[in-house]
Amino acid sequence: MPGEQYIYAAYGLTWVVLIVFTTTTLRRVRRAERAARAVALSGETP
Amino acid sequence: MTHTMEPRVSTATAPRAKGSATLIGALIVLALVAAAQAFGFLTSPPDRDMGHLQKIMYVHVPAAWNAFLAFVVVLAGSVMYLWKREEKWDLLAASAAEVAAVLTALTIALGSIWGRPTWGVWWTWDPRLTSTAILLVIIVGYLALRSFVDEPERRARWSAVVGILGALNVPIVYMSVRWWRTLHQPQSSPSTVDPAYAWGLRLNAIAFLLVMIWLVRARYRAARLERISELAAEREALGGRG
Amino acid sequence: MTARLALSRVMAVAWKDLTTERRSKAGFNGVVFMAAITLLMFGFALGPDPAPIRTAAAGLLWLTVLLSGVLAFNRSYELEIEAGALDALLLYPGGRWPIFAGKLLANLAFVLLVEAITVPIAGVLYDLPLLTPLPGLVGVLFLGTVGFVTLGTYYAAMASRVRAREVLLPLLLFPMLVPLLVAAVGATKAVLAGDPMGYGSAWIRLLAAFDIVFLAATFMTFDYVIGE
Numbered sequence: 001m002p003g004e005q006y007i008y009a010a011y012g013l014t015w016v017v018l019i020v021f022t023t024t025t026l027r028r029v030r031r032a033e034r035a036a037r038a039v040a041l042s043g044e045t046p
Numbered sequence: 047m048t049h050t051m052e053p054r055v056s057t058a059t060a061p062r063a064k065g066s067a068t069l070i071g072a073l074i075v076l077a078l079v080a081a082a083q084a085f086g087f088l089t090s091p092p093d094r095d096m097g098h099l100q101k102i103m104y105v106h107v108p109a110a111w112n113a114f115l116a117f118v119v120v121l122a123g124s125v126m127y128l129w130k131r132e133e134k135w136d137l138l139a140a141s142a143a144e145v146a147a148v149l150t151a152l153t154i155a156l157g158s159i160w161g162r163p164t165w166g167v168w169w170t171w172d173p174r175l176t177s178t179a180i181l182l183v184i185i186v187g188y189l190a191l192r193s194f195v196d197e198p199e200r201r202a203r204w205s206a207v208v209g210i211l212g213a214l215n216v217p218i219v220y221m222s223v224r225w226w227r228t229l230h231q232p233q234s235s236p237s238t239v240d241p242a243y244a245w246g247l248r249l250n251a252i253a254f255l256l257v258m259i260w261l262v263r264a265r266y267r268a269a270r271l272e273r274i275s276e277l278a279a280e281r282e283a284l285g286g287r288g
Numbered sequence: 289m290t291a292r293l294a295l296s297r298v299m300a301v302a303w304k305d306l307t308t309e310r311r312s313k314a315g316f317n318g319v320v321f322m323a324a325i326t327l328l329m330f331g332f333a334l335g336p337d338p339a340p341i342r343t344a345a346a347g348l349l350w351l352t353v354l355l356s357g358v359l360a361f362n363r364s365y366e367l368e369i370e371a372g373a374l375d376a377l378l379l380y381p382g383g384r385w386p387i388f389a390g391k392l393l394a395n396l397a398f399v400l401l402v403e404a405i406t407v408p409i410a411g412v413l414y415d416l417p418l419l420t421p422l423p424g425l426v427g428v429l430f431l432g433t434v435g436f437v438t439l440g441t442y443y444a445a446m447a448s449r450v451r452a453r454e455v456l457l458p459l460l461l462f463p464m465l466v467p468l469l470v471a472a473v474g475a476t477k478a479v480l481a482g483d484p485m486g487y488g489s490a491w492i493r494l495l496a497a498f499d500i501v502f503l504a505a506t507f508m509t510f511d512y513v514i515g516e
Contacts, residue, residue, distance in 0.1 A: 003097060003099045003163040004098070006099060006162065006163050009159050010102040010105055011083070017152050018076060018079065019076075021148050022072050022257075025264045025268070026072060026264070028264075028265065028268045029068055029271075031268075032269075032271035032272045032275070036271040036272075039274065180463055184463045184464070187459045187463055190456060190460075191460060194450040194451060194452055194456055195446075203513070203515070204512075204513060206512065207509045207512050207513060208443075208446075208460065210505070211464065211502070211505055211506075212463075214501065214502075215463075215467070218494075218497070218498060218501065221494070223467075225470075225490060225491075225494070226470050
């Protein structure tokens with residue numbers, strides 16, 4: 001299959017970008033949730 | 047997405063349920079992308095001119111369409127913010143801009159990977175390629191402005207007008223670059239997509255759309271939660287409980 | 289606000305900015321020097337053969353204008369913010385657009401003056417025939433400069449009030465100026481060559497459209513930028 005390496009490069013790059021961006025997004029959501037939860041808990045104790 | 051901006055509202059239990067939902071959502075949308083790609087690979091015969099290189103279309107074109115769509119969300123969020131002055135629209139525009147930046151960069155890189163074996167060069171001053179590159183730097187400028195301004199209300203106002211002016215510029219950029227090219231050499235005609243590839247392309251575009259929506263929603267949610275924490279920290283610093 | 293009052297405000301702001309500039313002269317001299325040195329450096333970069341320089345001359349000229357002009361815009365707010373004068377200016381009742389219009393006019397005069405010195409230098413250094421196409425060249429320079437100064441004045445209202453302003457202004461401004469650069473270089477090339485193919489008019493129309501679109505957009509949204 002001629003030009004095979006370009007197809008591997010394209011799909012490889014796509015998946016690397018998708019997985020890295022998804023993971024960092026999940027991490028950010030997780031961190032934001034923890035912070036918001038801590039705030040809510042400390043807000044509830046007088 | 048029904049959280050109010052009031053830090054007093056308890057977010058202690060709700061996020062946990064939603065937290066696992068975001069992980070599952072991520073796995074589902076990524077699995078759909080894999081499935082759509084598998085479908086594309088199995089159904090598409092080698093192209094007459096491009097051979098198997100045509101398969102790059104299934105990632106390049108969906109990335110491009112959704113990058114553009116994300117930029118439309120930036121424009122819509124910016125207009126809505128200036129109209130309604132509600133912070134959620136600013137945060138939506140910002141989240142969409144982050145996703146648009148990544149997808150635009152991916153689109154350019156994929157176009158370049160396809161262009162190398164097809165045209166023999168990594169880069170050419172093709173109108174669409176060049177306009178996409180300008181779009182990327184406009185989005186990067188937008189995000190840079192956001193990172194330089196600390197005061198949230200001012201940041202929202204400023205980034206909204208920068209987003210709107212940037213969007214206004216996109217058709218002008220495209221037109222100018224197209225003229226620039228055509229005044230030198232004839233433009234290559236865009237090849238219409240053969241029906242054999244249409245379904246693969248459609249499915250991949252939909253799968254990418256779902257990924258895009260998931261990313262914007264998740265980042266929007268994170269941005270809102272971050273603002274809740276920030277507001278609460280401000281209140282604490284001011285010494286009162288609101 | 290009556291038209292008369294608005295006009296007098298516009299002129300007052302423009303006059304004030306130009307007077308400050310004229311009294312110090314440091315800014316103007318610096319920008320002119322920057323433009324001259326840029327023209328020289330382009331010459332050295334393209335080598336002693338005059339042919340490639342002449343081919344690229346229109347592009348080099350506009351890049352010189354953009355790279356040196358961008359130094360002027362932040363100044364038009366910086367001095368004011370340092371002195372706390374902007375807050376006072378904002379206290380006046382009525383719309384804020386006269387502030388923008390005044391600063392726009394002052395910057396326009398500033399950059400046009402820089403060009404009046406820079407373009408002849410470019411003509412000498414790059415061996416350009418400036419006299420025959422002079423009316424067309426002045427028209428193209430004016431149209432291109434209006435669009436450049438409009439966006440420059442607008443984005444500087446934001447950039448000059450954040451940290452890292454020297455980096456942020458070109459980052460915001462230059463991507464927006466791509467169509468202007470393409471059209472202005474195209475038009476200048478056509479004008480300098482005597483426009484044998486009639487390409488010039490298409491580029492001039494694009495320049496005019498760019499100016500109108502962004503004059504309208506910036507005037508309509510300046511309140512959001514300057515307000516507190």
